[in-house]
Amino acid sequence: MSERKPSAGEDAAVAFSRKIEILTGTGHLPAVPAAPARGFHLTATPPAACSYFFEEGTMLRSPMIAGARAARCLIGAHSYMNDGGYFRGGTIIGRYCSIGRRVTIGAGMHGMSGVSTSPAFRGGPSRPYTSSEREALGIAPRPSEQFTVIGSDVWIGDGVVILPGIRIGVGAVLAANAVVIGDVAPYSVMGGVPARVLKRRFSEPVREGLEASRWWELPKSQLDILPKGNVIEFLERLAEDPQPAAALDTYRIETPDAADPRGA
Incomplete structure (x- = not known):
């Protein structure tokens, strides 16, 4: 694996929400000088040319990255993945x-x-099912390919499996060994096979306040001085002293044969 330093002077002041829009095809993500992340070790499976973006403070421990869309992955600031992790191309992971x-x-x-x-029989000389055949066999329409999006401040326990195209809301908790087959609402605690809602982390007014605050977009230096152990006090203090969103550097790390994803 090698790191390539992009051209200097490109604008890195892009909010995380804007970066998600960019990676899903509405623009171009600016590149800034590459820098290693702590514990950053990659294993790629063909045809995944591993070129993807991460913000400051990211820590990954030997993830396996697969799929032709690996060039479109983003990992937010101060997020980490422990040993034995696996994710496919087209994954967006939020901050914290x-x-x-x-x-x-x-x-x-x-x-x-x-x-x-x-897969030994994939791509054979079969015609597609007609609508009436699909209905008779009870075959659901094939879903369109979508990004898998993990919102900010999500805690995912050991051994969790998340199907492709799932959206995990901000602040959600996924219990160990859960199998997530559908979208997860913000601040939900999920567990089981398939995963179901066990409880909500906070009451609805608190959940709405946290979502509206978008605290994960604030500078970490500001978050460090706020009372994070008491969510009510946290929201009160934040309302008294609102802060602009943080403009964090985005880095790129890639294998030598990776295609430039910015024009994808």
Whole structure:
């Protein structure tokens, strides 16, 4: 793996929400000088040319990255993934996320509507099902390919599996070994196979206040002096002294044969 220093002087003052819009195809993400992240070790599986973006303070421990869309991945500031993690291309992870060991984000899927689920028979000379055939067999329409998005401040326990295209809301908690097959509401605590809501972290007014504050976009220096152990006091203090969103550097790290994703 090598690091390439992009051209100097490009604007890095892009809010995280804007970066998500960029990665989903509405613009170009500016590159800034590359810098290593703590514990940053990559393993790529073909055809994934590992070129992706991360903000300051990221820590990844030997993740496996797979899929042709690996060039479009973003990991937010101060998020970490522990040993044995796996995620596919087209993954966006917010800021301050805590991801345990052996977590799979964007798990691979096998088609179940043919004679066999084995990929050995993929791409054979079959015609597509007609609408009436799909209805008779009870086959749901194939979902369009979407990004898997993990909101900020999400805690994912060891062994969790998240299917591709899922949206995990900000502040959610996924209990160890949960299998997440649908979108997760903000500040929900989920567990089980398949995952279901166990409880909410806070009352609705508090949840709404935290979401509206978008505190994860603030400078960490400001967050460090706020009373984070008491969420009521935190919101009160934040209302008294609002701060602008942080403009954090974005870095790129890639394999030598990675295509430049900015024009993708």
